[in-house]
Amino acid sequence: MGGRRAVCCGLNALEVTLAVLLTVMTAVSVSLIAVMALWRPQADPDPTVPPGPEPQVSPYLVGVGRADCTGPPAEIPMMGYAHLDQTAAGIHTRLYSRAFIIDDGKRRVAFVTADIGMMSQRLRLEVLQALQKKYGDLYRQDNVVLSGTHTHSGLAGYFQYTLFMVTSRGYIKPSVEALVNGIVQSIDIAHRNIKPGRIYMNRGDLEDSGLNRSPHSYLNNPQQERDRYGSNTDKRVVVLKLTDMGGNGIGMISWFAVHGVSMNYTNQMLSSDNMGYASYLLEQEKNIGSLPGEGPFVAGFSSSNLGDVSPNTAGPVCVNTGLPCDYLNSSCPVGGVEMCQASGPGKDMFESTRIIGHNIYKKAKELYGTARTEVTGFLHAAHQWVNMTDVTVQINSTHTARTCKPALGHSFAAGTTDGGGALNFTQGAVEGDPFWDGIRDAFIGEPSNETQECHHPKPILFSTGEMSRPYPWHPEIVDVQIITIGPVAVVAVPGEMTTMSGRRIREAVKQELESGGLFKDTEVVIAGLSNIYTHYITTYEEYQVQRYEGASTIYGPHTLSAYMQKYRGLARAIAKNEESELERGPEPPFFKNLPNLMNVAAVDRKPVNSGFGDVLEQVLPVYRLGDVASVTFVAGNPRHSGDIRDKTFVAVEMFRDRTSSWEVVHSDASWETRFHWLKGSDQQSNATVEWHIPASAEPGSYRIRHFGHYKQMKLFKPIITAYQGTSAVFRVTQNHYY
Numbered sequence: 001m002g003g004r005r006a007v008c009c010g011l012n013a014l015e016v017t018l019a020v021l022l023t024v025m026t027a028v029s030v031s032l033i034a035v036m037a038l039w040r041p042q043a044d045p046d047p048t049v050p051p052g053p054e055p056q057v058s059p060y061l062v063g064v065g066r067a068d069c070t071g072p073p074a075e076i077p078m079m080g081y082a083h084l085d086q087t088a089a090g091i092h093t094r095l096y097s098r099a100f101i102i103d104d105g106k107r108r109v110a111f112v113t114a115d116i117g118m119m120s121q122r123l124r125l126e127v128l129q130a131l132q133k134k135y136g137d138l139y140r141q142d143n144v145v146l147s148g149t150h151t152h153s154g155l156a157g158y159f160q161y162t163l164f165m166v167t168s169r170g171y172i173k174p175s176v177e178a179l180v181n182g183i184v185q186s187i188d189i190a191h192r193n194i195k196p197g198r199i200y201m202n203r204g205d206l207e208d209s210g211l212n213r214s215p216h217s218y219l220n221n222p223q224q225e226r227d228r229y230g231s232n233t234d235k236r237v238v239v240l241k242l243t244d245m246g247g248n249g250i251g252m253i254s255w256f257a258v259h260g261v262s263m264n265y266t267n268q269m270l271s272s273d274n275m276g277y278a279s280y281l282l283e284q285e286k287n288i289g290s291l292p293g294e295g296p297f298v299a300g301f302s303s304s305n306l307g308d309v310s311p312n313t314a315g316p317v318c319v320n321t322g323l324p325c326d327y328l329n330s331s332c333p334v335g336g337v338e339m340c341q342a343s344g345p346g347k348d349m350f351e352s353t354r355i356i357g358h359n360i361y362k363k364a365k366e367l368y369g370t371a372r373t374e375v376t377g378f379l380h381a382a383h384q385w386v387n388m389t390d391v392t393v394q395i396n397s398t399h400t401a402r403t404c405k406p407a408l409g410h411s412f413a414a415g416t417t418d419g420g421g422a423l424n425f426t427q428g429a430v431e432g433d434p435f436w437d438g439i440r441d442a443f444i445g446e447p448s449n450e451t452q453e454c455h456h457p458k459p460i461l462f463s464t465g466e467m468s469r470p471y472p473w474h475p476e477i478v479d480v481q482i483i484t485i486g487p488v489a490v491v492a493v494p495g496e497m498t499t500m501s502g503r504r505i506r507e508a509v510k511q512e513l514e515s516g517g518l519f520k521d522t523e524v525v526i527a528g529l530s531n532i533y534t535h536y537i538t539t540y541e542e543y544q545v546q547r548y549e550g551a552s553t554i555y556g557p558h559t560l561s562a563y564m565q566k567y568r569g570l571a572r573a574i575a576k577n578e579e580s581e582l583e584r585g586p587e588p589p590f591f592k593n594l595p596n597l598m599n600v601a602a603v604d605r606k607p608v609n610s611g612f613g614d615v616l617e618q619v620l621p622v623y624r625l626g627d628v629a630s631v632t633f634v635a636g637n638p639r640h641s642g643d644i645r646d647k648t649f650v651a652v653e654m655f656r657d658r659t660s661s662w663e664v665v666h667s668d669a670s671w672e673t674r675f676h677w678l679k680g681s682d683q684q685s686n687a688t689v690e691w692h693i694p695a696s697a698e699p700g701s702y703r704i705r706h707f708g709h710y711k712q713m714k715l716f717k718p719i720i721t722a723y724q725g726t727s728a729v730f731r732v733t734q735n736h737y738y
């Protein structure tokens with residue numbers, strides 16, 4: 001594994017500098033093509049729809065769907081820690097998109113939560129284009145919410161703004177296609193099986209599953225405000241239970257605020273992290289006898305206002321000395337910020353993911369089981385595109401302020417205690433560093449006085465709003481959106497809101513919705529990482545401290561206040577049933593000819609006198625429960641397997657005496673299996689498949705299989721050939737250690 005310079009959702013400065021040069025050079029050959037209009041005018045909603053959430057006589061129509069959105073698990077950079085060395089090399093668990101469609105007979109809304117780092121504007125535009133082709137105006141920018149779970153172990157490469165392309169090695173088609181096709185397919189499935197049903201809501205608190213990673217910033221919020229809350233993170237879990245008319249559960253959506261960083265930057269296997277594992281557990285329990293990712297019950301665990309919430313509940317320590325990190329800037333006396341890392345609650349990242357995921361699953365399951373409050377009332381959907389660089393904020397009756405062109409501060413490069421930091425950057429810096437400022441000015445450009453003043457007290461590292469080569473570095477046009485299902489309002493936020501930011505937004509939306517008298521007992525949830533990624537959104541007070549989250553609040557100190565105005569506006573429109581009269585706002589750009597900096601995958605070679613799929617290291621003849629069965633095969637590059645959705649690289653098979661045949665009991669989507677792809681020298685590679693045999697495994701005869709493809713050149717043409725390999729048969733016996 002490479003160096004220790006990961007940051008959550010960021011990148012380190014040296015990598016940026018090098019990558020910028022690379023990108024700019026590449027860009028010379030890339031033509032710059034501007035904006036393209038994508039949208040057709042939408043149909044006006046039916047004016048006869050009553051505005052409020054008052055009970056309706058007929059039930060909703062509800063549909064649920066889940067689809068595989070796993071892309072090629074090899075060589076492509078992973079999204080989240082922005083660590084150029086963290087490239088995919090296998091699969092721990094598969095990634096899924098989960099869609100929920102609700103219709104009140106007049107209007108329809110679709111909520112999608114996908115196992116990805118975050119939604120991107122590009123991904124959303126491509127998904128909406130595909131939906132437009134299939135369904136006309138049924139699924140639109142106003143009634144479809146796309147949210148990411150914030151796993152940091154999915155693929156990158158699905159962005160159209162330069163900053164993200166730098167760490168993703170450009171726009172990577174196979175990565176994008178898997179996501180677009182997976183998301184659209186999940187909506188297709190939900191659309192096809194839509195039927196009359198009911199929705200029940202429940203909520204409760206979950207302890208011991210997150211802690212505030214920037215308590216110093218949180219403490220800068222007014223005392224009076226903090227006194228209203230018992231904790232510096234939100235512990236609330238909100239659950240919607242979806243049933244058919246017979247009362248049989250068909251799916252669940254839940255929201256909880258915690259970062260998807262239980263798996264850390266050393267992991268190279270695709271993984272849905274803690275939230276995905278919660279989905280996995282509930283779906284496996286409800287879909288009895290199905291392999292993971294199969295079966296009709298769909299359990300979505302959506303992200304929320306997780307901006308400052310870490311799942312690493314053992315907290316940060318200096319890993320070299322065992323001493324606490326500096327409270328203000330998360331730095332260590334020896335080794336600096338790189339040594340200050342948070343971990344736990346497990347002994348390693350797999351166990352931590354399991355514990356946090358299990359906690360979330362258990363709470364949601366309990367709430368699902370006891371949900372009695374029926375959700376009734378009409379649906380609403382309000383959406384606008386906003387130019388976030390140009391919002392005037394009313395501070396009080398006499399003063400106004402403005403949002404800024406996007407920029408990232410120095411602490412952005414310091415990273416977080418969940419992902420390490422870079423060089424001599426520390427969190428909480430409000431003064432620049434002459435050395436790094438010099439490098440920035442030489443290669444990237446000095447921020448203008450206007451931008452520096454606008455972002456004060458942020459010392460600007462990258463003035464991304466003033467960088468437009470080869471494409472703009474950050475978005476200007478941002479989606480704001482609210483959907484309501486009876487009294488439940490889902491606020492789709494374009495990034496990572498901190499705990500207090502989320503609380504302010506929820507309160508403002510609730511107040512506006514209820515101001516008209518038609519909404520009451522409104523439950524407002526934040527759906528995080530939705531629609532487009534704009535990094536973090538802190539409160540004005542947290543921003544002053546300039547830790548990682550403040551440094552990454554890209555539209556300046558009044559970013560949250562601007563969003564408050566916009567979401568209030570949407571909520572007011574819903575409360576008056578006037579959402580169709582909202583201004584659409586400026587449409588986002590759709591850039592063409594985005595660069596792909598990934599090399600074409602090389603041809604595969606194999607050791608002499610062997611074939612692809614041959615076993616290099618064999619399984620043992622006998623394992624006990626709790627052991628790890630492992631086998632290594634001669635492999636091809638998984639990128640040669642094309643569209644891998646709904647397929648598997650791995651099968652654990654059990655011999656059934658009854659039928660005298662082998663039955664697949666695990667695929668590469670299983671939590672128990674790990675598919676490691678190991679790239680060797682001379683274009684040779686291996687696949688090691690591990691089966692972590694659970695205590696619940698049935699004793700018997702097993703074998704492990706691996707499936708893949710290899711590429712060779714024949715007459716200067718690439719030829720892709722499928723292969724498979726099978727281990728020796730081994731026994732699993734009853735005795736176990738634990």
Ligand code: ZN
Pocket residue numbers: 008009150259307496
């Ligand atoms: Zn994050």
